[in-house]
Amino acid sequence: MAGSQRFEESMAALAAQVAAKPMADGQSGGASPISIAVSEEARPPRKKLKAASPAPTATLLILDDDEDQIKLLCKTMGPTGYAATCFTSAEAALGALREQPFDLVLTDLVMPGMDGIAFLRAAREIEPDLVGILMTAQDIADSTLQAMRASVQDLLIKPFSISAVLPVLERALNVRRLRQENVHLQQAVGIYELSMVIRLTLDFEAVLQKLADAAMAHAQVRSVSMLLPTHDGSALRVAVSRGEHAERDLGKRIPFSQALAHWVQRSLKRVSRLNELADLEPPSLITFLQLPDSVSIPMLAGGTLVGILNFTPKNPGRQISPTQIKALNILAGAGATALTSASLFDQMRSAEARYRSLAESAGDIIFRYELHPGTHLEYVNPAVTSIIGYSPAQLYAGPELLQKIIHPDDHQLYEKILAGGFSSGSTVSFRCIHRNGSTVWLEQRSNLVRDPEGRLIAVEGIARDITERRLLEDQLRQSQKMEAMGLLAAGVAHDFNNLLTVILGYSDLILSDDKPAAGIAEKLAQVKRAAEQAGALTRQLLTFGRSQLIELKILNLNSVVANSSKILRRTIGEDIAVIINPQTTLGNIKADAAQVEQILMNLAVNARSAMPQGGEITIETRNVTVEESCTAEFLAGHPGPHVMLALSDTGCGMEAATMARMFEPFYTTKELGQGT
Secondary structure, three states, X not given: OOHHHHHHHHHHHHHHHHHHOOOOOOOOOOOOOOOOOOOHHHOOOOOOOOOOOOOOOEEEEEEOOOHHHHHHHHHHHHHXXXXXXXXXXXXXXXXXXXXXXXXXXXXXXXXXXXXXXXXXXXXXXXXXXXXXXXXXXOOHHHHHHHHHHOOOOEEEEOOOOHHHHHHHXXXXXXXXXXXXXXXXXXXXHHHHHHHHHHHOOOOHHHHHHHHHHHHHOOOOEEEEEEEEEOOOOOEEEEEEEEEOOHHHHOOOEEEOOHHHHHHHHHHHXXXXXXXXXXXXXXXHOOOOEEOOOOEEEEEEEOOEEEEEEEEEEOOOXXXXXXXXXXXXHHHXXXXXXXXXXXXXXXXXXHHHHHHHHHHHHOOOEEEEEEOOOOOEEEEEOOHHHHHHOOOHHHHHHOOOHHHHHEOHHHHHHHHHHHOOOOOOOOEEEEEEEOOOOOEEEEEEEEEEEEOOOOOEEEEEEEEEEOHHHHHHHHHHHHHHHHHHHHHHHHHHHHHHHHHHHHHHHHHHHHHHHHOOOHHHHHHHHHHHHHHHHHHHXXXXXXXXXXXXXXXXXXXXXXXXXXXXHHHHHHHHOOOEEEEEEOOOOOOOXXXXXXXXXXXXXXXXHHHHHOOOOOEEEEEEEEXXXXXXXXXXXXXXXXXXXXXXXXXXEOOOOOOHHHHHOOOOOOOOOOOOOOOO
8 A cells, every 4th residue: 555545544544433432431422532552550550450360471473384293382382381373384474473473483494485594584574573493303503504594593403392492482582582672772772862862953843854763763663754733723734754655745734633632632631640640751651543554642742732753563463562652652752842842942033033133124223232240232233334334243343442432522421321320211312423433413212121139231222323313403403593694684684775775865866956066976976886786785685584585587697797796806805816707698597686696795705715815716607508418417407508607716625525515505614603
């Protein structure tokens, strides 16, 4: 029968056996649990009964083609305490050996068809620990040589008496027992070694494979499989398989029926009851279900079904020996404990991986700083590199680097944080020095970690980069200050406009009505021009204060530059020369003249600051055409004809870092209190 088909039929037989068996222990009705075989040492003590006939010393299989000889041997062996089963056919004897175990085999050497040597070899394939004894009437030297080649325990020369047979059987039986003890010892050592190995193995799949290998190492096992519950608990799946047709069985699913549930519950109850009565540990109990072609052992740990160990014997028809079942039961118990530990470790590792993934991918700094027994950075996530420029490895390797990173003015504040000066959950803002030298503002929310005695042993928390927020706050304050200045400038400009109106009005009256002398008229004209220029300044102040509407007109930049040149020269001083290079065929633009004049004034004032010892300012105008490939370099953002207004100076210029930020609002290179 194919292995996968046998496996499916075995599982079907499990359900059938549950339905067919009557309830035990006084129960009745409903689906009954499956019976559980338990070792004799695990049973509670019973009352002594009357003496019965002594149990046979050993089971003996006798094979001889002489019917008279076989009848005599079977009749003689009965009173000696040996349970003898006699055969005249080698095939019949092998069939019996497949059905039940025998301790000793007594076989004739010379038989038709299959001689005694061939029979013993075939018998050992069924049961490797079998002890064989040869009977022969041939030459003793030749028979002894054949017996040695076949690893026969002893040799009986026909004819022999019963007194000669019994010592030979006793010696053979002692060898049989020594072999079994050796096998049991090897199995016990193997289980112990496996238990030690799997206790140190925290990988779930590795534990499964080791358990399967250990089960296959047992004698008389042809195939092994382990069934584990699925995640939803609705079925059992073959998680690992060894032996014939292992690949076919792997992955098969068996529905977790009520029959299986009853079997598991009954196993748990029986184990619990025997523990209470006999005070035995669960691994010493033998709990199993023998099906037609396989044996299933529940793998129980902490009152929970971890899985089922299922194995197929080499001789399915023979009853499994209690010693072998006990060894496999101990293996199942050790495996259940190891699988439970490995599963918990996998869950813990998965949870740790999830939390680590969250921490590793977070945009904020997540850290833990140990304070006891020594101070060091225990953990920091990779976000620290993008925020302050140093990698976690650099911070781990150099503890003194933290002192370098904290801004000198905030050292005392950070020492107070590490000393537990702020309660858990509180937020504190401080500055750090980026690796490139810039200042970074951090807002840190800390949690104080204490030991059972209340001693502070660590500080952990999250630090967020708030540099941009601080800049926005500074910009807001600057904007509010500029707004206040604009309101003040607008108020002054309105009042100043009133005074200029009087000056211009009286100048016009004197020039038109009083007809002053030529010299006086020229002076009044100068006064009037100065008042008109002052009026232009007031318009700039009103624009600055948002009180003057922007008036877009068709302008020629050459005229605007010429009108502004006189006031520029007076504003920047005599030690700076103003050179104007206009293009005569300049195109017109649509703009507010006052704003263009303000641009020129601001650029000239900035240029003066860069030339404290004097220099030159050059203002030029040009017609330019912006190409498609160059649009990204210009603020206009679209190709075509443009008019360029350029102002250059012979000052100190700007370094690359300043030039990269020259268009940021409110950015300045001036010290605090200088400039606007």
